[in-house]
Amino acid sequence: MTSILTARMNEYPRDSHELATYEATGGYTILRKALAEMSPEAVVEEVRASSLKGRGGANFPTGVKWGFLPPLYPRYLVINADESEPGTFKDRQLLERDPHQLIEGIALSAYGLEVNHAFIYVRGEYPKSARRIERALAEARGEGYLGKDILGSGYDLEITLHLGAGAYICGEETAMLNSIEGKRGEPRIKPPFPAVEGLYSKPTIVNNVETISNVPWIIANGGLNYAAIGPEASAGTRMFSLSGHVKRPGNYEIIMGMTWRDFIYDLGGGIRDERALKCWIPGGASAPWFIPDLHLDVPVTIDDTATHGSMLGSGAVIVMDETTNVVAAAHRIVRFFSHESCGLCTPCREGTTWLENVLLRILSGQGRSIDMDLLLDISDNISPGLKWPPAQTTICPLGPSSVSPITSIMAYFRAEVEEMIASQEAIIV
Amino acid sequence: MSRLAEWSRNARLRANEVLSAYPDRRSAVMPLLYIAALERGSVDEGAQRDVAELTGLTAAQVQSVASFYTMYKRHGVGEYLVSVCTSISCFLLGADDVLGAIIDETSTPDGETSEDNVFSIEHVECIGSCGGAPAVQVNYELVEGITEEKARELCRWLYGSRPKIVLSDEMQQLFGGTCSFDWGPAEESGAISAVPSLEAYGSAGRESQQP
Ligand SMILES: Cc1cc2nc3c(=O)[nH]c(=O)nc-3n(C[C@H](O)[C@H](O)[C@H](O)COP(=O)(O)O)c2cc1C
Ligand code: SF4
Ligand code: FES
Numbered sequence: 001m002t003s004i005l006t007a008r009m010n011e012y013p014r015d016s017h018e019l020a021t022y023e024a025t026g027g028y029t030i031l032r033k034a035l036a037e038m039s040p041e042a043v044v045e046e047v048r049a050s051s052l053k054g055r056g057g058a059n060f061p062t063g064v065k066w067g068f069l070p071p072l073y074p075r076y077l078v079i080n081a082d083e084s085e086p087g088t089f090k091d092r093q094l095l096e097r098d099p100h101q102l103i104e105g106i107a108l109s110a111y112g113l114e115v116n117h118a119f120i121y122v123r124g125e126y127p128k129s130a131r132r133i134e135r136a137l138a139e140a141r142g143e144g145y146l147g148k149d150i151l152g153s154g155y156d157l158e159i160t161l162h163l164g165a166g167a168y169i170c171g172e173e174t175a176m177l178n179s180i181e182g183k184r185g186e187p188r189i190k191p192p193f194p195a196v197e198g199l200y201s202k203p204t205i206v207n208n209v210e211t212i213s214n215v216p217w218i219i220a221n222g223g224l225n226y227a228a229i230g231p232e233a234s235a236g237t238r239m240f241s242l243s244g245h246v247k248r249p250g251n252y253e254i255i256m257g258m259t260w261r262d263f264i265y266d267l268g269g270g271i272r273d274e275r276a277l278k279c280w281i282p283g284g285a286s287a288p289w290f291i292p293d294l295h296l297d298v299p300v301t302i303d304d305t306a307t308h309g310s311m312l313g314s315g316a317v318i319v320m321d322e323t324t325n326v327v328a329a330a331h332r333i334v335r336f337f338s339h340e341s342c343g344l345c346t347p348c349r350e351g352t353t354w355l356e357n358v359l360l361r362i363l364s365g366q367g368r369s370i371d372m373d374l375l376l377d378i379s380d381n382i383s384p385g386l387k388w389p390p391a392q393t394t395i396c397p398l399g400p401s402s403v404s405p406i407t408s409i410m411a412y413f414r415a416e417v418e419e420m421i422a423s424q425e426a427i428i429v
Numbered sequence: 430m431s432r433l434a435e436w437s438r439n440a441r442l443r444a445n446e447v448l449s450a451y452p453d454r455r456s457a458v459m460p461l462l463y464i465a466a467l468e469r470g471s472v473d474e475g476a477q478r479d480v481a482e483l484t485g486l487t488a489a490q491v492q493s494v495a496s497f498y499t500m501y502k503r504h505g506v507g508e509y510l511v512s513v514c515t516s517i518s519c520f521l522l523g524a525d526d527v528l529g530a531i532i533d534e535t536s537t538p539d540g541e542t543s544e545d546n547v548f549s550i551e552h553v554e555c556i557g558s559c560g561g562a563p564a565v566q567v568n569y570e571l572v573e574g575i576t577e578e579k580a581r582e583l584c585r586w587l588y589g590s591r592p593k594i595v596l597s598d599e600m601q602q603l604f605g606g607t608c609s610f611d612w613g614p615a616e617e618s619g620a621i622s623a624v625p626s627l628e629a630y631g632s633a634g635r636e637s638q639q640p
Contacts, residue, residue, distance in 0.1 A: 014614055086516040086555035093610045117452070124500045125512075125556045127569050127625040128597060131618055134628055160450045163625060165459055165498035168554065182455035182484065184497040200452060241609075243518040243559035250560045251610050285517060285555075316559070318518055332520045336554050 002229060004217045004237050005210065006253045009097040017132055019139040022100035028145050030220045031107050035153035038219075043112030047215065049223030051235040056080050056171075056208030057284065057314045059302050066113060068195035069203045076199040077110050077118040078180065078206045081133075082164055082171035084123055086285040086336055087316030090239035090251050091209040095122065095129035098213070099136035103159065105215035107145060110157050113205055117158050121176050124164045133161055168340035172396050173206040174198075175342070186342045187396040210239055210315075230255040234301040238312075244280070244319035245272050254300075261296040264319060275321040279412065283313025285333045286401035288388060289408035309388045326413045327420055328427055330405035331359035337402035348399030351382035355406060367421035376410060379403035433479050440468045443631050444483055454484050458494050460630065462501050467624045467632050471505035499553075500569075502623065506549035507542045509587050509595070510623035511535070512566045515552040518559035523577070527563045528552050530577040534584040547588060549623070560609030568620035570597040574606025594619040594634035 008025055009016035022028070034043055048063025069075060079102070083091040094102060102120075110118050122130045137159055140146045148156050162180050164170050170179045174188035177199045198204020214236060218226045227235045234256040240263075243249045247269030254267070264270070264280065271277050279291045282300075288310040290298070298304050305312050320329060338352035355378055358371050368374075376386070383390040383400040386407055390400035409417055420427075436444070447460040461483055465476035472495050474488075481491045495501045502510075513528040528539065528550075537543040537550045558564035561573025565580065572583065583604040592599075598615035601608070620626040621634040 009611075009613075013611055017613065083557050084555060087518055087559050088555075089557040089559055089609045092557045097610070097613060123557070124498070124625050125553075125566065125569055127620065127627060128571070128616060130625065130627055131616070131633065161629070162456075163460065163463070163627065164500075165462070166500035166553075167498050179459065180451075180456055181453065182458035182486075182494065184493055186497075241560060243562060244521050249562070249607065249609070318521075318559070320521060324521065329517060329521070332515070332517045336516055339554060 002237055002255055003253050005094060005098070005101070005213050005239060006251075008101065009093070016097050017099055017136070019100060019136070019143070022098075026220075027100055028104055028143070030216050031104050031145060032151050034108055034111060034219055035151055035155055040112045040114050043108060043219060046219055046223040047109075047112065050214075050218045050226035051223075051233075052211065052214055052218065052226065053235070053302065054208055055210035055238065055315065057085065057286070059312070062207065062211055065195060065207075066205060068193065069113065069205065070196060072203050073114065074117065074202055075113060075115045076202055076204040077106065077113055077115045078173075078176060078199060078204060079106060079118065079120040079209060079212055080171060080173065080176060080206055081120055081122040081126070081129065081209045082168075082176065083126070083209070083314075084168040084171050085314040085316060086333065087241060087243055087281065087318040088284055088314040089241045089243075090315055092126055092129055093251050094209050094213050094239070095126065096132050099132045100140065101216060102133075102209060102213050103136055103140050103145070105212040106159060107150070107157055108215050108219050109205075109207070109212055111155055115205075116156050117160070119160050119162050119180055119199070121162045121164060121170070121180065123170075124166050130161060130163055137161060167342075168336075169342045169396070169398060172398065175396070176206065177204065184342075186344055189395055231257045231299075231301050233303050238315060240315045240317055242268050242317045242319070245275070245321040245324070246270070246319045247272055256301045257299050259297050259299055260290065263300050263317070264296075268319065271319070271321045275323065278320050278322045278324050279326070279408075280320060281316070281318040283311045284316040285318075285336060286397070286404055287311050287313045288404045289412065291412045306389075311389075325427055326409045327359060327362055327417055330409050331356065331363055333405045334359055334402055337398060341398060341402075345394040345399055347382045348394045348402070351378050351399065352402045354378045355402065362417070362421055363427045365424045365426035367424070369421065371421055372410070372414070372417060375406050379406045432475060433482055436468050436479070439631055440464055443629065447629065448483065455486060458484050458486065458491060459498075462491075462495055463624050463627075463630045463632070466501065467622065467630060472501040472503050473505070500625070505542075506623045507546045508591070508622075509547060509567050510549045510551070510569075511584070512551050512553040512556070512569070514554070514556045514558065514562070514564045516555035516559075518555070519562040519564055522562040524563040526577050527565065527575055527580045530580045531565070531584055534581045535588075548584070558609050561605075561607050567600060568595045568623045569625045570595045570600065570620050572597070572600045572605045573608045575604060576606065579604040579606070594621055594636065596636060
């Protein structure tokens with residue numbers, strides 16, 4: 001099994017986060033070499049050649065995004081460590097167990113992008129991750145891997161750690177920029193895209209922790225070697241966070257392409273207490289659900305998941321067994337979006353509240369026969385046509401994401417919802 | 430009236446460091462709100478005015494930021510803020526029962542602070558520990574794989590021993606279960622109050638300093 005991101009922490013489980021371990025395993029030699037021997041363009045070219053796609057949810061090719069920067073300075077690089085999509089906990093492991101890998105990735109990327117000031121936005125609920133980064137930054141500065149004239153190359157880079165304060169929406173890249181600017185974390189209308197007009201209105205690249213943690217390996221081994229790993233269009237390894245009713249929850253770094261059956265039953269060890277699998281969410285709370293009858297033999301790739309009407313998103317796989325009340329599960333997810341809606345767009349602000357209320361009504365045994373249509377109608381107002389990928393009439397994709405649980409239970413568990421409404425039985429939530 | 434003059438020397442030092450870390454003073458508003466929370470015990474109006482003075486923003490601008498984020502506690506919280514994740518993965522594995530047990534054990538309703546000001550209880554959305562569900566945090570320090578019974582024990586332990594520094598590894602060892610991933614060696618830093626524990630804010634406490 002190829003591991004790139006978790007190789008060091010697997011081999012040195014006690015001290016993979018220490019600078020000494022990082023240096024002893026070749027750490028920062030790639031930065032030294034790149035600064036001495038590579039031009040910024042050459043670094044960007046390797047990343048482009050790697051076909052690396054963003055791991056924050058949207059799967060956008062990283063090299064292509066980097067190519068959007070106009071020749072204007074200063075430029076900024078912002079690392080998205082706001083990881084808050086329910087089910088996702090992979091970035092936390094990368095932050096806590098191998099912070100120097102991320103920092104070297106940032107330094108290499110920033111050099112390539114001609115950035116002299118980068119930011120790491122860590123969610124407020126990850127103080128341990130933030131402390132690990134804080135300490136690793138100080139160590140890297142101390143060794144001359146950051147700061148002025150890095151390793152005598154003439155290149156300067158400062159990295160600022162910015163702690164969030166509890167708002168999922170700040171994971172959306174433009175909301176994140178507002179948050180760093182000291183404003184409310186509300187998304188901006190795009191265009192302009194951050195690459196053109198981002199932080200402090202300057203050209204800015206926003207990338208996920210996992211995305212950038214791949215960069216040291218890519219520069220060390222060559223972009224084409226990265227592209228050669230795994231199926232085309234899903235190059236490289238990828239971290240998946242597995243949770244719910246499986247025997248072996250956890251983070252798994254895998255090469256994409258295995259089937260969902262192998263993922264859930266081999267990697268995850270199958271369902272707890274030998275129960276039957278009812279459904280699973282393949283890519284975080286925002287993603288439409290999959291069911292055993294239709295999707296167990298679908299390969300775990302970006303494209304195959306999309307063809308079947310969902311997404312790998314943030315890499316969070318949430319498994320539900322036969323005992324799960326799907327209305328209660330859908331309510332829990334919708335409640336999240338309702339709580340996290342920033343309130344700028346009416347369809348999202350009002351729609352998520354209504355979805356939550358109607359689901360709650362059903363769960364409290366007071367569902368009405370019109371509630372099924374009502375749920376779909378409200379969903380259609382948030383995400384017109386209920387298509388996949390969703391049509392977006394809101395400023396950001398949070399609104400449309402909130403209907404995924406609704407369309408999923410209506411597509412696969414309609415009879416069950418109907419029965420719940422008819423029974424008028426209250427389920428405690 | 431701002432009461433910046435009453436801030437400790439240490440807090441003013443940290444405020445200056447934070448202000449100089451950004452190209453724009455306004456950007457320091459979030460870290461300054463944490464430092465103010467530490468200094469004044471909450472992000473109340475006074476704390477917001479202090480931050481306004483430091484950043485050159487109006488009090489209204491600071492308020493609009495402070496009110497946007499859930500971790501700036503404008504009404505103050507008890508000694509131990511217990512946050513129970515009730516998002517989907519934790520919900521699937523019994524988080525509602527854990528929350529119920531904690532509410533019962535501390536006699537403190539969800540979203541409120543106990544009369545003796547020891548506990549504040551809240552349910553929260555996903556805290557990125559779904560592989561170790563159900564998960565809770567005490568002053569933002571994590572415990573994974575908790576059960577109803579262990580959650581009760583955790584509350585009794587907090588109440589009885591009143592740790593000055595809340596250490597994640599210690600709680601995990603005493604009350605935790607399955608983890609999202611191997612945590613590695615124990616950390617010696619923890620939280621001294623319900624403000625995320627970071628050197629930059631002066632909110633990190635060290636085990637070795639524990640009396
Ligand atoms: C509501 C919302 C929340 C998001 N949360 C995160 C997040 O927590 N972490 C992340 O990396 N990207 C998140 N994203 C995606 C970012 O907007 C952005 O696409 C990403 O950080 C880009 O990095 P990448 O190309 O490396 O994936 C979120 C997007 C939306 C719409
Ligand atoms: S879709 Fe929702 S979260 Fe996104 S900007 Fe609009 S109101 Fe805010
Ligand atoms: S759902 Fe509880 S930690 Fe993620």
